[in-house]
Amino acid sequence: MFDKGYKFNLIDKKSVVNSDLLTxxxxxxxGKRRYIVLVEEYINKVFVVKFYPRAYHDSPNKYNVxxxxxxxxxxxxTSIDIMLFLFENNPHASFGFIAANSITETQxxxxxxxxxxxxxxxxxADFFSSExxxxxxxxxxxxxxxxxxxxxxxxxxxxxxxxxxxxxxxxLETEH
Amino acid sequence: xxxxxxxxxxxxxxxxxxxxxxxxxxVYGNKKVSFRYISPSELKGIRRxxxxxxxx
Numbered sequence: 492m493f494d495k496g497y498k499f500n501l502i503d504k505k506s507v508v509n510s511d512l513l514t515x516x517x518x519x520x521x522g523k524r525r526y527i528v529l530v531e532e533y534i535n536k537v538f539v540v541k542f543y544p545r546a547y548h549d550s551p552n553k554y555n556v557x558x559x560x561x562x563x564x565x566x567x568x569t570s571i572d573i574m575l576f577l578f579e580n581n582p583h584a585s586f587g588f589i590a591a592n593s594i595t596e597t598q599x600x601x602x603x604x605x606x607x608x609x610x611x612x613x614x615x616a617d618f619f620s621s622e623x624x625x626x627x628x629x630x631x632x633x634x635x636x637x638x639x640x641x642x643x644x645x646x647x648x649x650x651x652x653x654x655x656x657x658x659x660x661x662x663l664e665t666e667h
Numbered sequence: 668x669x670x671x672x673x674x675x676x677x678x679x680x681x682x683x684x685x686x687x688x689x690x691x692x693x694v695y696g697n698k699k700v701s702f703r704y705i706s707p708s709e710l711k712g713i714r715r716x717x718x719x720x721x722x723x
Contacts, residue, residue, distance in 0.1 A: 621707035653693035665698045
């Protein structure tokens with residue numbers, strides 16, 4: 492089901508200064524409709540991957556829409572292929588994502604352990620070895636991190652990645 | 668790189684420091700967020716046999 496993705500192209504790249512975020516890469520691909528994949532490269536080679544249908548570019552819910560094309564498997568696999576491509580070119584890369592809750596005209600799914608998170612976390616287990624990446628998740632936030640184990644002090648590195656995630660994603664649910 | 672080559676190494680895993688039950692809590696400023704470390708054995712259980720061919 493998740494065996495085949497679409498061919499993707501790098502269409503743009505924007506650098507940012509004075510921030511944890513260094514560069515944003517824009518990939519596109521065409522499935523049953525056109526998609527944009529945003530890859531944000533943060534310090535320490537941490538890549539955050541996001542995608543949305545191009546037609547929803549200006550929508551505030553572009554990450555939350557359900558398009559009902561019955562093409563999710565190939566679309567998601569294309570994003571995984573982009574992650575594998577990035578890993579090939581950056582062997583020290585770590586990855587992260589937050590699975591968006593679905594929002595339709597009539598319903599809004601909870602952020603907690605949402606449908607996309609359940610699918611994506613299964614795919615992370617399927618495609619990314621635990622020998623190379625430490626798999627770390629937050630079900631409350633539907634967030635997932637693949638921390639590259641190449642770092643000598645992985646505990647310190649993991650903590651710095653988590654702190655960076657908290658810094659850059661202020662909507663994360665916190666403990667009190 | 669073919670899909671799944673990411674699984675194709677013999678790198679020895681480094682351990683991640685954990686608190687009890689695999690919970691990693693990170694504090695930044697006044698925010699405290701907890702993540703859960705998924706152990707290799709748990710991942711092995713989750714991984715679907717359909718994708719075993721990816722792991723050489």
